[in-house]
Amino acid sequence: MTPGHSPDVVVAGGGLGGVAAALTAAALGRTVVLTEELDWLGGQLTAQAVPPDENAWIEGPHSSASYQRLRAGIRDYYRRNYPMTAAARDDVLLNPGRGLVSGLCHEPPVAVAVLSEMLAPYVSSGRIRVLMRHVPVAVEIEGDEVRSVTVRSLETGVEQTFDAPYVVDATELGDLLELGGVEHVIGAESQDETDEPHALPGPANPLDQQAITWCCAIEHRPGEDHTLDKPASYDFWLAHESGVWPGAQLSLADVDPGTLIARELPLFGEVADSKIPRTRWCYRRIRSADQFTGVLTTDVSLMNWPQNDYWLKPLLGVDQETRQDALEASRDLTRSLVYWLQTAVARPDGGTGYPGLRLCPEAVGTDDGLAKAPYIREGRRIRAEFTVTENHVAVVARAGLGGPEQFGDSVGIGAYRIDLHPSTSGRTYVDMDTHPFQIPLGAMLPRRVRNLLPANKNIGSTHITNGCYRLHPVEWAIGEAVGALTSFCLSEKALPTQVRSDPRLLADYQRLLSGTFGVPLEWPEEIRTRPLADAAYRLDAASTPLPAGA
Incomplete structure:
Protein backbone atom coordinates (compact mmCIF):
# COMPACT_ATOMS: atom_id res chain seq x y z
CA MET A 1 0.00 0.00 0.00
CA THR A 2 1.60 3.26 -1.09
CA PRO A 3 0.98 6.78 0.24
CA GLY A 4 -2.10 8.23 -1.37
CA HIS A 5 -3.68 4.84 -1.99
CA SER A 6 -7.22 4.59 -0.64
CA PRO A 7 -7.51 1.72 1.85
CA ASP A 8 -10.77 -0.04 2.62
CA VAL A 9 -10.56 0.91 6.29
CA VAL A 10 -8.70 3.53 8.30
CA VAL A 11 -8.30 2.63 11.97
CA ALA A 12 -7.14 5.48 14.20
CA GLY A 13 -5.73 4.14 17.46
CA GLY A 14 -3.61 1.04 18.03
CA GLY A 15 -5.07 -0.19 21.30
CA LEU A 16 -6.64 -3.62 21.65
CA GLY A 17 -9.80 -2.58 19.81
CA GLY A 18 -7.87 -0.98 16.97
CA VAL A 19 -5.56 -3.96 16.52
CA ALA A 20 -8.48 -6.39 16.61
CA ALA A 21 -10.38 -4.32 14.03
CA ALA A 22 -7.38 -4.20 11.71
CA LEU A 23 -6.62 -7.91 12.05
CA THR A 24 -10.20 -8.92 11.39
CA ALA A 25 -10.71 -6.69 8.36
CA ALA A 26 -7.39 -7.83 6.91
CA ALA A 27 -8.23 -11.49 7.48
CA LEU A 28 -11.30 -10.89 5.32
CA GLY A 29 -9.19 -9.50 2.50
CA ARG A 30 -9.47 -5.77 3.20
CA THR A 31 -6.67 -3.22 3.12
CA VAL A 32 -6.20 -1.28 6.33
CA VAL A 33 -4.24 1.75 7.53
CA LEU A 34 -3.70 1.50 11.30
CA THR A 35 -2.33 4.58 13.08
CA GLU A 36 -1.03 4.88 16.63
CA GLU A 37 0.15 7.92 18.56
CA LEU A 38 2.79 6.08 20.59
CA ASP A 39 5.57 3.69 19.62
CA TRP A 40 3.80 0.65 21.11
CA LEU A 41 0.61 -1.05 20.02
CA GLY A 42 -1.72 -2.48 22.65
CA GLY A 43 -3.15 0.51 24.52
CA GLN A 44 -4.25 -0.35 28.03
CA LEU A 45 -2.54 -3.76 27.88
CA THR A 46 0.89 -2.34 27.04
CA ALA A 47 1.47 1.41 26.79
CA GLN A 48 -0.82 2.09 29.77
CA ALA A 49 0.65 -0.85 31.74
CA VAL A 50 -2.58 -2.46 32.94
CA PRO A 51 -2.64 -6.27 33.21
CA PRO A 52 -5.71 -7.80 31.55
CA ASP A 53 -8.85 -7.45 33.66
CA GLU A 54 -10.86 -10.44 32.55
CA ASN A 55 -13.38 -12.87 34.05
CA ALA A 56 -13.62 -16.29 35.63
CA TRP A 57 -14.43 -18.00 32.32
CA ILE A 58 -11.76 -16.43 30.11
CA GLU A 59 -9.70 -19.63 29.86
CA GLY A 60 -12.65 -21.47 28.29
CA PRO A 61 -14.64 -21.01 25.08
CA HIS A 62 -16.16 -17.70 26.16
CA SER A 63 -13.94 -15.37 24.16
CA SER A 64 -13.04 -15.37 20.49
CA ALA A 65 -10.40 -17.52 18.84
CA SER A 66 -8.23 -14.47 18.15
CA TYR A 67 -8.31 -13.29 21.77
CA GLN A 68 -7.33 -16.78 22.85
CA ARG A 69 -4.46 -16.66 20.35
CA LEU A 70 -3.27 -13.43 21.93
CA ARG A 71 -3.31 -14.97 25.39
CA ALA A 72 -1.69 -18.20 24.23
CA GLY A 73 0.91 -16.21 22.32
CA ILE A 74 1.92 -14.35 25.48
CA ARG A 75 2.41 -17.59 27.37
CA ASP A 76 4.31 -19.16 24.47
CA TYR A 77 6.56 -16.11 24.22
CA TYR A 78 7.68 -16.66 27.80
CA ARG A 79 8.28 -20.35 27.18
CA ARG A 80 10.37 -19.62 24.08
CA ASN A 81 12.43 -16.76 25.42
CA TYR A 82 12.59 -16.72 29.22
CA PRO A 83 14.63 -18.91 31.59
CA MET A 84 11.87 -20.59 33.61
CA THR A 85 11.46 -23.31 36.16
CA ALA A 86 10.22 -26.61 34.77
CA ALA A 87 6.98 -26.30 36.72
CA ALA A 88 6.26 -22.85 35.28
CA ARG A 89 7.15 -23.89 31.73
CA ASP A 90 4.83 -26.89 31.94
CA ASP A 91 1.93 -24.96 33.43
CA VAL A 92 -0.79 -24.80 30.77
CA LEU A 93 -2.27 -21.78 32.58
CA LEU A 94 1.07 -20.05 33.09
CA ASN A 95 0.65 -16.75 34.93
CA PRO A 96 4.11 -15.13 34.68
CA GLY A 97 3.44 -12.63 37.46
CA ARG A 98 1.21 -14.78 39.65
CA GLY A 99 -0.79 -11.60 40.13
CA LEU A 100 -4.18 -11.62 41.80
CA VAL A 101 -5.95 -9.38 39.32
CA SER A 102 -5.76 -11.83 36.41
CA GLY A 103 -4.82 -15.34 35.41
CA LEU A 104 -2.36 -13.76 32.95
CA CYS A 105 -0.29 -10.98 34.51
CA HIS A 106 2.70 -10.30 32.26
CA GLU A 107 5.24 -7.69 31.26
CA PRO A 108 3.93 -5.16 28.72
CA PRO A 109 6.79 -5.62 26.20
CA VAL A 110 5.80 -9.26 25.79
CA ALA A 111 2.30 -8.30 24.66
CA VAL A 112 3.81 -5.71 22.28
CA ALA A 113 5.89 -8.46 20.68
CA VAL A 114 2.96 -10.87 20.41
CA LEU A 115 0.67 -8.28 18.84
CA SER A 116 3.41 -7.57 16.30
CA GLU A 117 3.63 -11.29 15.56
CA MET A 118 -0.13 -11.47 15.00
CA LEU A 119 0.03 -8.53 12.58
CA ALA A 120 3.21 -9.64 10.81
CA PRO A 121 1.80 -11.59 7.84
CA TYR A 122 -0.66 -8.84 7.01
CA VAL A 123 1.99 -6.13 7.33
CA SER A 124 4.38 -8.18 5.19
CA SER A 125 1.77 -8.63 2.47
CA GLY A 126 0.88 -4.92 2.50
CA ARG A 127 -2.67 -5.60 3.58
CA ILE A 128 -2.13 -3.66 6.83
CA ARG A 129 -0.03 -0.52 6.86
CA VAL A 130 0.93 0.56 10.39
CA LEU A 131 1.81 4.21 10.99
CA MET A 132 3.35 4.55 14.43
CA ARG A 133 3.72 7.96 16.10
CA HIS A 134 0.87 9.37 14.02
CA VAL A 135 -2.18 11.25 15.29
CA PRO A 136 -5.41 12.23 13.54
CA VAL A 137 -5.63 15.97 12.97
CA ALA A 138 -8.65 16.37 10.70
CA VAL A 139 -11.81 14.53 9.69
CA GLU A 140 -13.67 15.68 6.59
CA ILE A 141 -17.40 14.95 6.64
CA GLU A 142 -19.81 15.49 3.78
CA GLY A 143 -23.41 15.20 4.86
CA ASP A 144 -23.63 12.08 7.02
CA GLU A 145 -20.50 10.41 5.72
CA VAL A 146 -16.81 10.67 6.56
CA ARG A 147 -14.94 11.47 3.38
CA SER A 148 -11.36 11.44 4.68
CA VAL A 149 -9.09 11.36 7.71
CA THR A 150 -5.81 13.27 7.89
CA VAL A 151 -3.04 12.07 10.18
CA ARG A 152 0.23 13.77 11.12
CA SER A 153 3.57 12.21 11.96
CA LEU A 154 4.80 13.29 15.38
CA GLU A 155 8.35 12.66 14.18
CA THR A 156 8.39 14.58 10.89
CA GLY A 157 5.24 16.68 10.88
CA VAL A 158 4.28 15.23 7.49
CA GLU A 159 0.54 14.83 6.99
CA GLN A 160 -1.25 12.15 5.00
CA THR A 161 -4.92 12.13 4.05
CA PHE A 162 -6.76 8.88 3.52
CA ASP A 163 -10.18 8.53 2.00
CA ALA A 164 -11.71 5.18 2.86
CA PRO A 165 -15.19 3.67 2.75
CA TYR A 166 -14.97 3.03 6.52
CA VAL A 167 -13.26 4.82 9.37
CA VAL A 168 -12.80 3.35 12.84
CA ASP A 169 -12.22 5.49 15.93
CA ALA A 170 -10.14 3.35 18.26
CA THR A 171 -8.43 6.27 20.00
CA GLU A 172 -8.39 6.33 23.78
CA LEU A 173 -10.44 9.52 24.06
CA GLY A 174 -12.61 9.22 20.95
CA ASP A 175 -10.67 11.88 19.06
CA LEU A 176 -12.32 11.35 15.66
CA LEU A 177 -15.73 12.05 17.19
CA GLU A 178 -14.65 15.56 18.11
CA LEU A 179 -12.65 16.20 14.93
CA GLY A 180 -15.60 15.14 12.77
CA GLY A 181 -18.38 16.72 14.79
CA VAL A 182 -19.92 13.30 15.38
CA GLU A 183 -22.58 13.47 18.07
CA HIS A 184 -21.17 12.20 21.34
CA VAL A 185 -21.36 12.36 25.13
CA ILE A 186 -18.68 13.08 27.70
CA GLY A 187 -18.95 12.72 31.45
CA ALA A 188 -22.05 11.76 33.38
CA GLU A 189 -25.56 11.73 31.97
CA SER A 190 -28.61 12.83 33.89
CA GLN A 191 -30.84 10.24 35.51
CA ASP A 192 -33.71 11.85 33.61
CA GLU A 193 -32.01 10.82 30.38
CA THR A 194 -30.88 7.26 31.19
CA ASP A 195 -33.30 6.22 33.98
CA GLU A 196 -30.37 4.60 35.76
CA PRO A 197 -30.60 4.39 39.57
CA HIS A 198 -26.94 5.39 39.92
CA ALA A 199 -26.92 8.20 37.34
CA LEU A 200 -26.80 11.82 38.48
CA PRO A 201 -30.17 12.88 39.92
CA GLY A 202 -29.73 16.43 38.67
CA PRO A 203 -28.55 17.77 35.31
CA ALA A 204 -25.90 15.98 33.28
CA ASN A 205 -22.32 16.90 34.15
CA PRO A 206 -19.88 16.59 31.22
CA LEU A 207 -16.96 17.33 33.55
CA ASP A 208 -17.79 14.37 35.81
CA GLN A 209 -15.22 11.91 34.42
CA GLN A 210 -13.54 8.89 35.94
CA ALA A 211 -10.06 9.17 37.38
CA GLY A 365 9.60 0.99 27.68
CA THR A 366 10.32 4.45 29.10
CA ASP A 367 13.28 6.25 30.62
CA ASP A 368 11.70 6.79 34.03
CA GLY A 369 9.67 3.65 34.75
CA LEU A 370 6.31 5.34 34.35
CA ALA A 371 4.01 3.98 31.64
CA LYS A 372 4.10 5.55 28.20
CA ALA A 373 0.57 6.89 28.68
CA PRO A 374 -2.01 7.22 31.44
CA TYR A 375 -4.64 4.57 31.95
CA ILE A 376 -7.77 6.13 30.45
CA ARG A 377 -11.00 4.73 31.88
CA GLU A 378 -13.46 6.98 30.10
CA GLY A 379 -13.48 8.97 26.86
CA ARG A 380 -16.03 10.40 24.46
CA ARG A 381 -18.96 8.05 23.73
CA ILE A 382 -21.05 8.06 20.58
CA ARG A 383 -24.71 8.97 20.58
CA ALA A 384 -25.69 5.50 19.45
CA GLU A 385 -28.71 3.88 17.89
CA PHE A 386 -28.94 1.94 21.17
CA THR A 387 -27.38 2.79 24.53
CA VAL A 388 -26.63 0.11 27.11
CA THR A 389 -27.65 1.24 30.60
CA GLU A 390 -27.39 -0.06 34.12
CA ASN A 391 -30.94 -1.36 33.71
CA HIS A 392 -29.78 -3.84 31.07
CA VAL A 393 -26.94 -5.52 32.99
CA ALA A 394 -26.86 -4.73 36.74
CA VAL A 395 -27.99 -7.51 39.07
CA VAL A 396 -30.16 -5.29 41.28
CA ALA A 397 -31.80 -3.61 38.31
CA ARG A 398 -32.52 -7.01 36.74
CA ALA A 399 -33.94 -8.62 39.88
CA GLY A 400 -36.67 -11.08 38.97
CA LEU A 401 -35.96 -10.82 35.23
CA GLY A 402 -33.85 -13.95 34.88
CA GLY A 403 -30.52 -12.34 34.10
CA PRO A 404 -29.30 -9.54 31.81
CA GLU A 405 -31.12 -8.11 28.82
CA GLN A 406 -30.71 -10.40 25.81
CA PHE A 407 -29.83 -8.61 22.59
CA GLY A 408 -30.88 -10.09 19.27
CA ASP A 409 -28.16 -8.05 17.57
CA SER A 410 -25.34 -9.31 19.81
CA VAL A 411 -21.85 -9.17 18.31
CA GLY A 412 -19.90 -10.42 21.32
CA ILE A 413 -19.93 -10.96 25.07
CA GLY A 414 -18.22 -9.66 28.19
CA ALA A 415 -18.26 -10.01 31.95
CA TYR A 416 -17.16 -7.44 34.49
CA ARG A 417 -18.63 -5.56 37.41
CA ILE A 418 -19.80 -1.98 36.96
CA ASP A 419 -16.67 -0.45 38.43
CA LEU A 420 -16.41 3.34 38.35
CA HIS A 421 -13.46 4.92 40.06
CA PRO A 422 -13.71 8.28 41.85
CA SER A 423 -14.57 11.04 39.44
CA THR A 424 -13.57 14.61 38.77
CA SER A 425 -16.76 15.82 40.45
CA GLY A 426 -15.61 14.30 43.75
CA ARG A 427 -17.92 11.30 43.65
CA THR A 428 -16.55 8.15 45.24
CA TYR A 429 -16.69 4.66 43.75
CA VAL A 430 -19.79 3.40 41.99
CA ASP A 431 -19.52 -0.37 42.18
CA MET A 432 -22.23 -2.97 41.61
CA ASP A 433 -22.59 -6.54 40.54
CA THR A 434 -23.61 -7.41 36.99
CA HIS A 435 -24.59 -10.46 35.03
CA PRO A 436 -22.33 -11.62 32.19
CA PHE A 437 -23.57 -9.51 29.29
CA GLN A 438 -23.70 -9.15 25.50
CA ILE A 439 -22.41 -6.37 23.25
CA PRO A 440 -25.27 -5.14 21.03
CA LEU A 441 -24.56 -3.97 17.51
CA GLY A 442 -26.83 -0.98 18.09
CA ALA A 443 -24.36 0.38 20.66
CA MET A 444 -21.67 0.54 17.96
CA LEU A 445 -23.68 2.54 15.42
CA PRO A 446 -23.72 6.36 15.52
CA ARG A 447 -27.19 7.82 15.14
CA ARG A 448 -26.25 9.92 12.13
CA VAL A 449 -22.83 9.30 10.60
CA ARG A 450 -22.99 6.16 8.48
CA ASN A 451 -19.42 5.00 8.00
CA LEU A 452 -17.61 5.80 11.25
CA LEU A 453 -17.54 3.07 13.89
CA PRO A 454 -16.14 3.03 17.47
CA ALA A 455 -13.63 0.44 18.67
CA ASN A 456 -12.56 1.49 22.13
CA LYS A 457 -14.38 2.92 25.15
CA ASN A 458 -16.46 5.09 22.84
CA ILE A 459 -19.43 2.81 22.15
CA GLY A 460 -22.99 3.60 23.20
CA SER A 461 -22.54 2.95 26.89
CA THR A 462 -23.31 5.43 29.66
CA HIS A 463 -21.04 6.90 32.31
CA ILE A 464 -22.29 4.03 34.48
CA THR A 465 -22.06 1.08 32.06
CA ASN A 466 -18.70 2.29 30.79
CA GLY A 467 -17.56 0.77 34.09
CA CYS A 468 -18.14 -2.76 32.76
CA TYR A 469 -17.63 -2.33 28.99
CA ARG A 470 -14.16 -0.74 29.18
CA LEU A 471 -12.02 -3.80 29.95
CA HIS A 472 -9.49 -5.64 27.82
CA PRO A 473 -11.47 -8.57 26.37
CA VAL A 474 -14.55 -6.42 25.74
CA GLU A 475 -12.50 -3.83 23.87
CA TRP A 476 -10.97 -6.61 21.76
CA ALA A 477 -14.44 -8.03 21.06
CA ILE A 478 -15.73 -4.61 20.00
CA GLY A 479 -12.80 -4.13 17.62
CA GLU A 480 -13.21 -7.60 16.17
CA ALA A 481 -16.92 -7.01 15.54
CA VAL A 482 -16.19 -3.65 13.89
CA GLY A 483 -13.47 -5.08 11.65
CA ALA A 484 -15.80 -7.83 10.47
CA LEU A 485 -18.64 -5.35 9.99
CA THR A 486 -16.65 -3.08 7.69
CA SER A 487 -15.76 -5.99 5.42
CA PHE A 488 -19.26 -7.44 5.52
CA CYS A 489 -20.79 -4.10 4.54
CA LEU A 490 -18.38 -3.69 1.65
CA SER A 491 -19.22 -7.18 0.38
CA GLU A 492 -22.96 -6.71 0.74
CA LYS A 493 -22.97 -3.08 -0.40
CA ALA A 494 -24.99 -2.31 2.72
CA LEU A 495 -24.67 0.25 5.47
CA PRO A 496 -24.08 -0.82 9.09
CA THR A 497 -27.54 0.44 10.06
CA GLN A 498 -29.04 -1.74 7.33
CA VAL A 499 -27.23 -4.77 8.71
CA ARG A 500 -28.85 -4.19 12.06
CA SER A 501 -32.34 -3.59 10.69
CA ASP A 502 -32.42 -6.36 8.06
CA PRO A 503 -32.89 -9.82 9.67
CA ARG A 504 -31.16 -11.63 6.79
CA LEU A 505 -28.13 -9.37 6.79
CA LEU A 506 -27.88 -9.45 10.57
CA ALA A 507 -28.03 -13.25 10.64
CA ASP A 508 -25.36 -13.54 7.94
CA TYR A 509 -23.10 -11.06 9.76
CA GLN A 510 -23.51 -12.90 13.05
CA ARG A 511 -22.67 -16.18 11.30
CA LEU A 512 -19.51 -14.55 9.96
CA LEU A 513 -18.52 -13.61 13.50
CA SER A 514 -19.37 -16.91 15.15
CA GLY A 515 -18.45 -19.25 12.30
CA THR A 516 -15.35 -17.69 10.76
CA PHE A 517 -13.87 -16.04 13.83
CA GLY A 518 -15.24 -18.15 16.68
CA VAL A 519 -16.84 -15.16 18.39
CA PRO A 520 -19.31 -16.22 21.10
CA LEU A 521 -22.51 -14.18 20.85
CA GLU A 522 -24.26 -15.32 24.01
CA TRP A 523 -23.51 -16.82 27.39
CA PRO A 524 -24.82 -20.24 28.40
CA GLU A 525 -27.89 -19.81 30.57
CA GLU A 526 -26.20 -21.31 33.62
CA ILE A 527 -23.57 -18.54 33.49
CA ARG A 528 -25.53 -15.49 32.37
CA THR A 529 -28.29 -15.88 34.94
CA ARG A 530 -25.82 -15.79 37.83
CA PRO A 531 -24.37 -12.63 39.34
CA LEU A 532 -20.66 -12.30 38.76
CA ALA A 533 -20.20 -12.28 42.53
CA ASP A 534 -21.23 -15.95 42.55
CA ALA A 535 -18.21 -16.85 40.44
CA ALA A 536 -14.53 -16.89 41.35
CA TYR A 537 -14.26 -13.51 39.66
CA ARG A 538 -10.76 -12.65 40.75
CA LEU A 539 -8.73 -15.80 41.20
CA ASP A 540 -5.78 -16.31 43.49
CA ALA A 541 -4.25 -19.61 44.53
CA ALA A 542 -7.04 -20.06 47.07
CA SER A 543 -9.70 -19.43 44.37
CA THR A 544 -11.35 -16.67 46.36
CA PRO A 545 -12.65 -13.39 44.92
CA LEU A 546 -11.03 -10.03 45.46
CA PRO A 547 -12.87 -6.72 45.40
CA ALA A 548 -13.11 -4.84 42.14
CA GLY A 549 -10.79 -1.93 41.55
CA ALA A 550 -9.20 -1.97 38.13
Missing part, protein backbone atom coordinates in the same frame (compact mmCIF):
# COMPACT_ATOMS: atom_id res chain seq x y z
CA ILE A 212 -7.05 8.44 35.22
CA THR A 213 -4.04 6.58 36.58
CA TRP A 214 -0.45 6.96 35.45
CA CYS A 215 0.81 3.46 36.16
CA CYS A 216 4.42 2.48 36.77
CA ALA A 217 6.49 -0.66 37.25
CA ILE A 218 8.53 -1.30 40.41
CA GLU A 219 10.77 -3.99 41.82
CA HIS A 220 12.29 -4.39 45.28
CA ARG A 221 16.04 -4.73 45.75
CA PRO A 222 16.70 -4.86 49.51
CA GLY A 223 19.97 -3.28 50.54
CA GLU A 224 20.04 -0.90 47.59
CA ASP A 225 18.93 2.73 47.50
CA HIS A 226 16.83 3.87 44.54
CA THR A 227 15.10 6.77 46.25
CA LEU A 228 13.74 9.35 43.83
CA ASP A 229 14.29 13.06 44.10
CA LYS A 230 11.40 14.46 46.09
CA PRO A 231 8.54 15.18 43.62
CA ALA A 232 7.34 18.76 43.36
CA SER A 233 3.83 17.96 44.58
CA TYR A 234 4.80 15.47 47.29
CA ASP A 235 3.89 17.67 50.25
CA PHE A 236 0.49 18.41 48.71
CA TRP A 237 -0.34 14.74 48.22
CA LEU A 238 1.07 13.81 51.63
CA ALA A 239 -1.49 16.10 53.28
CA HIS A 240 -4.32 15.64 50.79
CA GLU A 241 -7.44 13.91 52.09
CA SER A 242 -9.80 13.13 49.24
CA GLY A 243 -12.88 12.05 51.13
CA VAL A 244 -13.28 8.92 49.00
CA TRP A 245 -11.30 6.77 51.44
CA PRO A 246 -10.04 7.16 55.00
CA GLY A 247 -6.95 9.19 55.67
CA ALA A 248 -4.47 10.82 53.33
CA GLN A 249 -3.94 10.12 49.65
CA LEU A 250 -0.54 8.60 50.37
CA SER A 251 -1.50 5.66 52.53
CA LEU A 252 -2.31 1.98 52.20
CA ALA A 253 -5.84 2.50 53.46
CA ASP A 254 -8.79 2.78 51.10
CA VAL A 255 -12.41 1.81 50.75
CA ASP A 256 -13.73 -1.51 49.50
CA PRO A 257 -15.60 -0.26 46.42
CA GLY A 258 -18.34 -2.83 46.87
CA THR A 259 -19.17 -2.07 50.48
CA LEU A 260 -17.51 1.34 51.03
CA ILE A 261 -16.02 -0.16 54.21
CA ALA A 262 -12.51 0.94 55.13
CA ARG A 263 -9.81 -1.66 54.58
CA GLU A 264 -6.04 -1.81 54.39
CA LEU A 265 -3.92 -4.01 52.16
CA PRO A 266 -0.27 -4.29 53.26
CA LEU A 267 2.47 -3.65 50.74
CA PHE A 268 4.23 -6.98 51.24
CA GLY A 269 3.25 -10.27 52.86
CA GLU A 270 4.60 -13.72 53.56
CA VAL A 271 3.66 -16.65 51.32
CA ALA A 272 1.76 -19.31 53.27
CA ASP A 273 0.88 -22.77 51.94
CA SER A 274 1.86 -21.74 48.39
CA LYS A 275 -1.02 -19.27 48.24
CA ILE A 276 -0.54 -15.76 46.93
CA PRO A 277 -0.58 -13.14 49.72
CA ARG A 278 -3.40 -10.65 49.45
CA THR A 279 -1.14 -7.63 49.25
CA ARG A 280 -0.67 -4.56 47.12
CA TRP A 281 2.50 -6.09 45.74
CA CYS A 282 0.87 -9.27 44.52
CA TYR A 283 -2.30 -7.72 43.19
CA ARG A 284 -0.77 -6.59 39.87
CA ARG A 285 2.56 -8.38 40.00
CA ILE A 286 3.72 -9.04 36.43
CA ARG A 287 6.86 -11.06 37.13
CA SER A 288 7.08 -13.55 39.96
CA ALA A 289 10.73 -14.40 40.51
CA ASP A 290 9.95 -17.87 41.84
CA GLN A 291 8.90 -18.93 38.31
CA PHE A 292 12.15 -17.87 36.65
CA THR A 293 15.82 -18.78 36.77
CA GLY A 294 19.09 -17.15 35.77
CA VAL A 295 19.17 -13.37 35.77
CA LEU A 296 15.50 -12.88 36.68
CA THR A 297 15.83 -12.74 40.45
CA THR A 298 13.30 -10.08 41.47
CA ASP A 299 9.55 -9.61 41.28
CA VAL A 300 8.11 -6.75 39.23
CA SER A 301 4.75 -5.23 40.10
CA LEU A 302 2.62 -2.58 38.42
CA MET A 303 1.17 0.28 40.46
CA ASN A 304 -2.41 0.92 39.40
CA TRP A 305 -3.67 1.59 42.90
CA PRO A 306 -6.43 3.76 44.35
CA GLN A 307 -3.64 5.93 45.76
CA ASN A 308 -2.46 7.04 42.32
CA ASP A 309 -5.90 7.57 40.83
CA TYR A 310 -5.99 11.21 39.74
CA TRP A 311 -9.33 13.05 39.51
CA LEU A 312 -8.74 16.68 40.41
CA LYS A 313 -9.07 17.83 36.79
CA PRO A 314 -10.75 16.19 33.77
CA LEU A 315 -9.19 15.58 30.37
CA LEU A 316 -12.23 16.29 28.21
CA GLY A 317 -14.33 19.42 27.84
CA VAL A 318 -11.43 21.59 28.98
CA ASP A 319 -8.74 23.61 27.23
CA GLN A 320 -5.39 22.09 26.28
CA GLU A 321 -3.58 23.78 29.18
CA THR A 322 -5.94 22.25 31.73
CA ARG A 323 -5.60 18.84 30.13
CA GLN A 324 -1.83 19.08 30.17
CA ASP A 325 -1.88 20.19 33.81
CA ALA A 326 -3.98 17.13 34.66
CA LEU A 327 -1.57 14.78 32.87
CA GLU A 328 1.49 16.26 34.58
CA ALA A 329 -0.24 16.20 37.98
CA SER A 330 -1.15 12.55 37.45
CA ARG A 331 2.47 11.67 36.71
CA ASP A 332 3.68 13.59 39.77
CA LEU A 333 1.11 11.84 41.95
CA THR A 334 2.53 8.46 40.93
CA ARG A 335 6.08 9.63 41.59
CA SER A 336 4.93 10.95 44.97
CA LEU A 337 3.41 7.58 45.84
CA VAL A 338 6.65 5.79 44.94
CA TYR A 339 8.70 8.32 46.94
CA TRP A 340 6.39 7.85 49.94
CA LEU A 341 6.86 4.08 49.75
CA GLN A 342 10.62 4.55 49.54
CA THR A 343 10.87 6.98 52.45
CA ALA A 344 7.83 7.11 54.71
CA VAL A 345 5.55 4.06 54.69
CA ALA A 346 5.56 2.21 58.01
CA ARG A 347 7.34 -1.15 57.92
CA PRO A 348 6.37 -4.13 60.09
CA ASP A 349 9.79 -3.96 61.79
CA GLY A 350 9.05 -0.47 63.06
CA GLY A 351 11.13 1.37 60.50
CA THR A 352 9.95 3.55 57.65
CA GLY A 353 10.32 3.27 53.89
CA TYR A 354 11.73 0.80 51.40
CA PRO A 355 14.59 2.61 49.60
CA GLY A 356 15.23 -0.59 47.63
CA LEU A 357 12.04 -0.05 45.64
CA ARG A 358 13.16 0.71 42.09
CA LEU A 359 11.20 2.04 39.14
CA CYS A 360 11.68 -0.33 36.18
CA PRO A 361 12.03 1.47 32.83
CA GLU A 362 12.70 -1.83 31.05
CA ALA A 363 9.24 -3.13 31.99
CA VAL A 364 7.31 -0.24 30.45
